[in-house]
Amino acid sequence: MNLLVTGGCGFIGSNYIHYIFSTFNDITVINVDKLTYAGNLLNLQSIEKEYGGKRYFFEHEDIADAEAMRTIFEKYNIDAVVNFAAESHVDRSIDDPTPFITTNVMGTQVLLSAARDAKVERFVHISTDEVYGDLSLDDPAFTEQTPLHPSSPYSASKASADMLAYAFYRTYGYNVSITRCSNNYGPYQFPEKLIPLMFSLASSDKPLPVYGTGMNIRDWIHVSDHCKGVHLTLMKGEAGKAYNFGGNAERTNIDVVRTILRDLGKPEDLITFVKDRPGHDRRYAMNYSLAQKELGYEPEYTFERGIKETLDWYRNNTDWLNDVQSGAYLEFMKKWYGDK
Numbered sequence: 001m002n003l004l005v006t007g008g009c010g011f012i013g014s015n016y017i018h019y020i021f022s023t024f025n026d027i028t029v030i031n032v033d034k035l036t037y038a039g040n041l042l043n044l045q046s047i048e049k050e051y052g053g054k055r056y057f058f059e060h061e062d063i064a065d066a067e068a069m070r071t072i073f074e075k076y077n078i079d080a081v082v083n084f085a086a087e088s089h090v091d092r093s094i095d096d097p098t099p100f101i102t103t104n105v106m107g108t109q110v111l112l113s114a115a116r117d118a119k120v121e122r123f124v125h126i127s128t129d130e131v132y133g134d135l136s137l138d139d140p141a142f143t144e145q146t147p148l149h150p151s152s153p154y155s156a157s158k159a160s161a162d163m164l165a166y167a168f169y170r171t172y173g174y175n176v177s178i179t180r181c182s183n184n185y186g187p188y189q190f191p192e193k194l195i196p197l198m199f200s201l202a203s204s205d206k207p208l209p210v211y212g213t214g215m216n217i218r219d220w221i222h223v224s225d226h227c228k229g230v231h232l233t234l235m236k237g238e239a240g241k242a243y244n245f246g247g248n249a250e251r252t253n254i255d256v257v258r259t260i261l262r263d264l265g266k267p268e269d270l271i272t273f274v275k276d277r278p279g280h281d282r283r284y285a286m287n288y289s290l291a292q293k294e295l296g297y298e299p300e301y302t303f304e305r306g307i308k309e310t311l312d313w314y315r316n317n318t319d320w321l322n323d324v325q326s327g328a329y330l331e332f333m334k335k336w337y338g339d340k
């Protein structure tokens with residue numbers, strides 16, 4: 001199979017490409033990535049070295065560029081697309097929604113159109129639990145029937161992309177499925193997201209900014225469980241359907257931060273509560289029984305095992321962490337959190 005993976009240099013996309021090469025020997029991957037601040041070729045250095053030019057091809061392109069996408073579909077005989085490419089950080093979307101609309105909405109439409117024109121047989125679009133909005137403490141978890149009710153410019157752009165995917169199925173009968181998953185964690189996550197951010201700040205004894213009272217609840221899924229879920233969807237998912245994926249691990253943000261501090265042997269007084277994120281969702285929780293029933297999905301990681309392995313990975317990969325924490329990263333962190 002010739003598989004086009006977009007956003008393959010980001011956190012989940014690169015983990016997915018590693019998963020493909022460690023599991024299958026009959027899949028060729030074409031990775032299309034614009035290399036925004038979140039895209040990092042270092043994430044795939046070992047893949048490039050071993051499979052580059054044979055079963056792995058990198059194309060530095062923008063999914064919102066229709067001509068470039070048409071050329072790529074012509075150049076490679078693509079059988080399927082998995083679309084991870086996105087602007088993915090809520091805080092950045094609050095700061096400036098524009099690139100979120102360009103990539104997440106227009107980019108998804110361009111890619112869907114180009115894939116359909118090229119008669120690509122299968123398309124999986126990667127979405128998020130955030131499209132459902134939020135839950136109160138005693139609401140039941142989100143199912144695929146929960147109405148879309150996004151809160152941030154990021155989640156609104158992802159919900160729009162989901163609607164386009166549904167429309168391509170309903171209007172053209174296109175073979176597209178959607179995956180929606182909870183908060184991912186694991187290796188290669190850009191250190192603006194909670195776990196690597198808190199790890200790196202605590203490691204250098206800097207204050208840890210926690211929004212509001214830290215009582216917001218997220219469900220955490222290890223990225224390797226998510227990657228398996230994505231692949232199951234690609235192989236077995238039904239056209240026109242969305243599948244939820246969760247990790248069975250609801251935790252408050254403050255719990256996660258305390259776990260990191262304990263692991264590092266750092267004091268809790270590093271925690272600094274900061275003004276809450278505008279429109280901050282209270283709680284996300286995923287009912288993933290459809291994926292269990294139809295795809296045979298089951299998360300393998302407990303949060304305790306996953307967080308331990310993840311923190312060990314960051315501890316053992318400080319070069320990677322230092323490399324991404326420069327330039328544009330520093331500018332945004334300063335603008336958003338101030339000069340602490």
Ligand code: NAD
Nearest residue numbers: 007009010011012034035036038039062063085086128184
């Ligand atoms: P990320 O920000 O780490 O990576 C995004 C990648 O997409 C980067 O490599 C970037 O260079 C690339 N990209 C951005 N704009 C592009 C464009 N116009 N054309 C081509 N490439 C482009 O994101 P991530 O955390 O890996 O998330 C991947 C997908 O999973 C996203 O669609 C996101 O919405 C979704 N998701 C993420 C999480 C999470 O916890 N990280 C949870 C649910 C869903």
